[in-house]
Amino acid sequence: xxxxxxxxxxVTCPKCRQEILAQLPIGSVAxxxxxxxxVRLYAACHDVYWDAHxxxxxxxxxxxxxxxRDYRADKSRA
Ligand SMILES: [Zn+2]
Numbered sequence: 001x002x003x004x005x006x007x008x009x010x011v012t013c014p015k016c017r018q019e020i021l022a023q024l025p026i027g028s029v030a031x032x033x034x035x036x037x038x039v040r041l042y043a044a045c046h047d048v049y050w051d052a053h054x055x056x057x058x059x060x061x062x063x064x065x066x067x068x069r070d071y072r073a074d075k076s077r078a
Pocket of ligand 1: 013016043045046
């Protein structure tokens with residue numbers, strides 16, 4: 001069973017501007033933040049995906065803080 005840890009990150013839906021909580025897989029987001037690849041965000045209310053804007057990436061970095069560094073440490077140990 002794949003139980004990848006996820007983080008709840010508040011995003012603004014580009015369609016209705018409603019703020020919702022997106023469940024993002026910590027591993028994928030951490031990899032994207034580290035490698036500079038686009039971070040894919042998702043709004044369930046309109047079933048829409050988009051790449052995180054610069055401000056959203058900065059928020060994600062702050063939001064994830066310690067957890068994604070721990071994830072990296074776990075990964076390199078495995
Ligand atoms: Zn929406």
